[in-house]
Amino acid sequence: MSAISRQKLDQAAQWLRTGPYDAWMTFVRETSGGSDPVLPLVLDGGLTWQSALIVFKNGRKVAVVGNYDADPLVASGDWDAVVPYVQSIRPPLREVLEREMPGGGKVAVNWSESDDKADGLTLGMFRVLEKHLEGLPIELVSAEPLLLHLRGVKSGEELRRMRGAIAATEEAFRFIEGFARIGRTEREVYDAVHEWAGARGYGFSWDPVGDPIVNSGPDSMVGHGIPSSTIRIAEGHVFHIDLGLLVEGYASDLQRCWYVGDAVPEDVSRALDAVNRAISAAAEALRPGVHGWTVDAAARAAITGAGYPEYMHAVGHQVGRMAHDGGGILGPQWERYGETPRHPVEAGQVYTLELGVEPSGRGYLGIEEMVLVTESGCEFLSRRQTSMPVLPL
Secondary structure, three states: OOHHHHHHHHHHHHHHHHOOOOEEEEEEOOHHHOOOOOHHHHOOOOOOOOEEEEEEOOOOEEEEEEHHHHHHHHHHOOOOEEEEEOOOOHHHHHHHHHHHOOOOEEEEEOOOOOOHHHOOOOHHHHHHHHHHOOOOOEEEEEOHHHHHHHHHOOOHHHHHHHHHHHHHHHHHHHHHHHHOOOOOEHHHHHHHHHHHHHHOOOEEOOOHHHOOEEEEOOOOOOOOOOOOOOOEOOOOOEEEEEEOEEEOOEEOOEEEEEEEOOOOOHHHHHHHHHHHHHHHHHHHHOOOOOEHHHHHHHHHHHHHHOOOOOOOOOOEOEOOOOOOOOOOOEOOOOHHHOOHHHOEOOOOOEEEEEEEEOOOOOOOEEEEEEEEEOOOOEEEOOOOOOOOOEEOO
């Protein structure tokens, strides 16, 4: 088992010791076609038959899996017991639960109404599990609080990999700056980034069809758009890139901007300063224990106070194995975000801080940084963009 899987299983066991649950179970089957988002954190490879990966409050880790899936888990050495079965998981699963939890109790399983990365247990599998546990004094509850902690609070190895992804993305921006010139299309820049990343074995932090997002000028798609094969970089444009790279299984998510011309005009400089002040306001508000919506409110007040309209999204989200890695967000208390803006921030989480404005006739000017929450505040993991470089004529 990898260092990350080992660290995450231990992290879950430690959380359970003082948490409200008696056990945490990940219940899956046929994972090759798509699986619970938490599985890669606790297991290398996949599983075929119905499988229960259980961490108990007493710290024991037990896997109940099909007999052909058992050997790799045994070889990993990270499970206190691996229980194989052939015909049905029901008898060995019940036996394990009755032995480890003789008085019954609460078993947390992976469902959530707010967090997609904590909602890996399908309705069908939930019903199958209920049938397997009929008659046992066990209550199935949501594992969302545990999963928020498990995905969000990064281990040392996770942080090492994320720093590597950020460094690779900053290197990509230097490549882009040398490649992007007046007359090139957004699509040409996109294709060049894909060729550059592919030559280095890097993946992308979200769907490669839209990663990177490339914007030049006022007619470009703002948001999760597709690079245009007709829009060309032109004088007077703000040229904007939103790029995430996947390195050693961990993601980055950064945005950078350039001005196309010999000198940066005053309206563009003013917009960049306002965006950076709002990011700084968010960073100053970000610390353990605060709720995400308060961080967003600080940034929102800063940008509107500078005379710009408020942005239509959260100022930050967590990053990990993918760009949008679930958990709490630094966002407003809008219905679409559910409970995620009200989760307290924890030390060890990694967030983006991002927003943008549109100077009239220039295009989208957006900056996105990545920060690590520390015991007393936050640390910028990315090198902040505080000035506007130019793409010369």
